[in-house]
Amino acid sequence: MTRADRLPAWGELQKLRESWSLDLRAAFQQDSARAQRWQFEAAGVRVDLSKNLWDEAVWSGLLRLAEQAEVLAQRDAMLRGEAINNTEGRAVLHTALRAPAGAPTPFNDEVQQALERMLGFAEQVRASGIRDVVHIGIGGSDLGPAMAVQALQADLPPHLRLHFVSNVDGQDLAAVLPQLQPQTTLFIVASKTFTTQETLANAEAAKAWFLAAGGTELARHFAATSSNREAAQAFGIESVFGFWDWVGGRYSLWSVIGLPLAIAIGAERFRALLAGAHAMDRHFAEAPAERNLPVLMGLLDVWYRNFLGFSSRSVAPYHQGLRRLPAYLQQLEMESNGKCVDREGNPLTFATSPVVWGEAGTNGQHAYFQMLHQGTETVPVEFILVRQPRYGFQPPPALAARLADQHRKLLANGIAQAQALMQGKRFDEALGEKAPTANPQLAADALARHRSFPGNRPSSLILLEQLDAHSLGALIALYEHRVFVSGAVWGINSFDQWGVELGKALCSQLLPRLDSGDVHGLDGSTAAALRWVRA
Numbered sequence: 264m265t266r267a268d269r270l271p272a273w274g275e276l277q278k279l280r281e282s283w284s285l286d287l288r289a290a291f292q293q294d295s296a297r298a299q300r301w302q303f304e305a306a307g308v309r310v311d312l313s314k315n316l317w318d319e320a321v322w323s324g325l326l327r328l329a330e331q332a333e334v335l336a337q338r339d340a341m342l343r344g345e346a347i348n349n350t351e352g353r354a355v356l357h358t359a360l361r362a363p364a365g366a367p368t369p370f371n372d373e374v375q376q377a378l379e380r381m382l383g384f385a386e387q388v389r390a391s392g393i394r395d396v397v398h399i400g401i402g403g404s405d406l407g408p409a410m411a412v413q414a415l416q417a418d419l420p421p422h423l424r425l426h427f428v429s430n431v432d433g434q435d436l437a438a439v440l441p442q443l444q445p446q447t448t449l450f451i452v453a454s455k456t457f458t459t460q461e462t463l464a465n466a467e468a469a470k471a472w473f474l475a476a477g478g479t480e481l482a483r484h485f486a487a488t489s490s491n492r493e494a495a496q497a498f499g500i501e502s503v504f505g506f507w508d509w510v511g512g513r514y515s516l517w518s519v520i521g522l523p524l525a526i527a528i529g530a531e532r533f534r535a536l537l538a539g540a541h542a543m544d545r546h547f548a549e550a551p552a553e554r555n556l557p558v559l560m561g562l563l564d565v566w567y568r569n570f571l572g573f574s575s576r577s578v579a580p581y582h583q584g585l586r587r588l589p590a591y592l593q594q595l596e597m598e599s600n601g602k603c604v605d606r607e608g609n610p611l612t613f614a615t616s617p618v619v620w621g622e623a624g625t626n627g628q629h630a631y632f633q634m635l636h637q638g639t640e641t642v643p644v645e646f647i648l649v650r651q652p653r654y655g656f657q658p659p660p661a662l663a664a665r666l667a668d669q670h671r672k673l674l675a676n677g678i679a680q681a682q683a684l685m686q687g688k689r690f691d692e693a694l695g696e697k698a699p700t701a702n703p704q705l706a707a708d709a710l711a712r713h714r715s716f717p718g719n720r721p722s723s724l725i726l727l728e729q730l731d732a733h734s735l736g737a738l739i740a741l742y743e744h745r746v747f748v749s750g751a752v753w754g755i756n757s758f759d760q761w762g763v764e765l766g767k768a769l770c771s772q773l774l775p776r777l778d779s780g781d782v783h784g785l786d787g788s789t790a791a792a793l794r795w796v797r798a
């Protein structure tokens with residue numbers, strides 16, 4: 264396939280870039296329909312893309328780029344189950360996990376059987392004497408369920424506590440163990456490969472604690488979710504929930520890796536999560552490119568990364584339950600698209616994955632938003648707003664009024680930040696303002712320069728009616744497909760992650776040196792760090 268930067272549309276976009284001078288404030292003044300023009304809806308997720316630095320010419324150039332890069336044909340190949348993960352020779356079928364029973368999607372029977380078994384077990388656990396569920400996993404075997412359990416906290420039954428342990432740092436597990444009783448705890452060891460150092464270390468430690476604390480019937484208190492059944496059984500776990508190599512780790516929330524979430528929210532809501540994702544899958548599969556939300560967002564990402572040169576994107580979910588979403592999206596996007604060669608292994612001459620980062624609003628406003636407003640770089644921001652809060656209990660009237668007021672403040676903050684980023688503040692406006700806390704010795708024009716905002720900074724608004732299992736499923740699927748789209752334009756394999764291997768290999772070579780003290784052949788810095796550890 265022709266490399267993206269050799270496609271005619273790439274050249275057209277470059278030309279547009281050269282004479283690029285869109286001012287969002289003016290664009291809204293000149294075109295009263297701008298907001299409406301760039302509003303989209305899919306599977307209950309509304310997205311306002313109008314405060315982004317693009318116009319009709321860029322938009323149609325990007326659509327031509329998608330066509331020439333055969334993005335939709337690549338999408339269809341994924342959905343059909345072709346081995347698009349070419350470096351591992353695997354299909355990429357997380358969409359098949361959310362298809363309903365009887366759908367004409369690959370592996371539908373196997374998927375439904377595994378789902379039934381997993382949901383049946385989840386319901387059993389919910390009805391048993393288990394009070395604490397400790398999920399041990401890392402990366403794709405942690406971030407999805409950990410993020411989703413927080414997001415859907417309002418749906419958790421009061422008698423259950425969910426804990427997520429991922430770090431090889433024993434302090435992670437040690438913080439959880441003292442809260443547990445062995446006979447009322449279920450440990451779930453989640454690892455696609457069942458070879459991951461951190462997970463196996465934590466699982467061994469959990470087993471040792473369980474036995475030392477007088478736990479009996481280990482088989483009833485340990486379960487595993489893995490595509491390596493033999494290794495999980497060799498570890499001593501009888502209840503193993505298997506899945507397939509065509510489910511990528513960072514796309515595995517929908518598989519049995521979602522078990523802790525299913526225990527937390529129950530079978531019916533877990534099915535709603537799948538249904539929400541499936542609704543977004545259908546939109547992605549069926550909507551024409553010019554109204555296809557993941558296509559448009561993925562193309563906008565390409566415009567920002569390759570033509571406007573923005574190297575990062577910030578995600579600001581104005582919902583406390585979504586505070587782990589930025590971490591989840593970091594793996595989704597940066598592990599998928601952080602590549603420097605194309606599918607055939609040819610070096611790329613253009614940029615790929617941006618840095619994705621963020622924090623729940625309003626907290627981020629009081630930390631890094633300064634840089635977003637007045638820093639020297641433009642960082643597109645994605646605001647996620649949820650119209651109706653859910654607290655998981657019925658607040659008494661006096662509290663309900665307070666909480667409703669706080670929710671209005673939350674939403675107003677999110678909308679105002681997007682407005683401020685775009686609007687900015689001119690020098691003359693700042694000059695005309697009083698600033699009671701400013702240093703009176705400072706010249707007025709110098710102060711006004713400190714207090715001016717360039718504005719014209721882009722953002723998107725993602726609006727959900729409420730955050731429930733269905734809308735969360737749709738939201739996550741939207742992100743998955745959007746990452747697919749930019750990866751497809753760039754011609755990279757978004758489904759491998761060779762970049763995590765080297766550090767793992769070097770770690771296993773260094774470990775024995777911590778005992779032996781042998782620094783032979785190491786660079787000076789590595790040797791010094793090793794000596795420091797041993798001192």
Ligand SMILES: O=P(O)(O)OC[C@H]1O[C@H](O)[C@H](O)[C@@H](O)[C@@H]1O
Binds near residue numbers: 403404453454457462
């Ligand atoms: O599920 P596991 O096999 O334990 O893998 C856990 C994680 O570790 C790896 O290093 C990869 O970077 C991730 O993609 C993966 O999700």
